[in-house]
Amino acid sequence: MKKYLEIAKAYMKAQLIWRSDTLVDVILAVAKILFAWILWSILFEGKEQIAGLGFQAMISYYIISSYLFQLEKSAEISRQMTGMLRNGTFSKYMVIPVQTQGYFVAMEAGKIAFSAGIGFLATFLWFYLFRIPFVHTANIKILLCGSIMVVLGLLFMALLNYFLGILTLKFEEISIFLMIKDNLSAFVTGAVIPLALLPEWMTAGMKFLPFYYVTYLPSMLFIGKCEEEAVTGLIVLSVWCMVFLVLNQVTYEHDRIKYDGAGI
């Protein structure tokens, strides 16, 4: 465990080198919130509620979901892995005395730990500067459930991207799948629009998938909505994480022999 902690610390420190990247990420998150503000202030003209959410709840949702979406940087795992597997530099992860899956999860944790703090400060500043009445739950249990769900959601996305990265061993060229995945994931996690706006049959189907619990449900829990789904959400997401932990291990052990260290 100590080894993984050291990896996470190393990557957290490395983030300090890319300060301008962090700053741009924060600016872009703010830009998204600004757009949400413009769009929804027009759509709410003459309306009290849309899909069960008032204007302030909607903006609070966007602020939280933008923050969570900005935290989630695991797409880099699959891109990095596919690049290294193809050009033959993945060997360095195979020879160090840590599990590759653990290494990449720890790397992701380190990066998140850094941007989480910066993003939180920016979000707080945003609320303060624009005097937005933040709609939130006061229920400690729900806050705790939401926080655990955020952690599990980030873990799941890291595991999913690690899995996609391993697929390079099998399919060699996966960049098209990664781009399609990037296009779809923002939508199905609820970062583009609250999933409550979709037809009921669609959201009912999405509840079986893990993406529903990555950004959408935690954001809704934090603004005091969908509280009855909190426990179910934790269970479903935990099951998905366990499935991918095992799947990744099995796939890696099975396919790693195809890697010859000279690139594909």
Place this chain on the structure above:
Amino acid sequence: MKHNLKFISELIKFRLSHIMTFRLGFFAPFFINTSYFLVQLFAFEAIYGHVDSIRGWGHGEILIFIGTFSLIDALNMTICFFGVISLPDKIQTGELDLYLTKPVNPLLRITFEKVDPGAIPLLIFSACIALYGVRESGVNLSYANIIGYLFLVLLMTILYYDMELLIRCFAFFVFSVDNLMKIENTAVDLCLKIPGIAFYGIYKFVFYCVLPYGIIATLPTQAVTGVLSAKGFLFGVAIVCIFTFFALSFWTYGVHRYESASS
């Protein structure tokens, strides 16, 4: 002019024979862009399904808007996107030397050397969305509206190209343009969700004059629905001229400053 056209047709021939080698890669832009615009379409349907109109635009106008944005993006993807996005790499690695030392316009070659027919199905798909929007909005199409729409689509495709080029030309002066490209992607993504008519005050200034993604699909939509004023039309033409001038001047200035790899 004749020489350039012949050169472009040769580039296209080379490109076609090259991409035929990688068949999955041939349709990659189609799959990627289709997934992107289906997501946008779903998002639009979800958002605008809860409201009757936005600043006078009904469901039909919104469909024309998203179809037009998709059409312009597909045109860009087919003609010049893959060429222009490779510019920062060429500058960083010094590969641009090979372009500057050849007896043809380097920008012309970069622009047309990676034509990609894989996005053509998306052009058809986008046109269908726009046509469905026209039917939905109940607009009576006149020849003037259609010609105005097609002309503005062409102009806005040039504007889209200008913006792509301007942003990537910063690679002549800075080590990485990744963050600028992030800003570009976010601006395109956001302007795709909000029609330009929704902007006001400082936002209108920014997305009409500074990062003019706000007018890209808005002006053609207004033209086809017959609500675009002569002033609006002239504004569109002026913006395209100004940005084309900036993009070409910035490119020329960048090339003068370029000192091969590691410059």
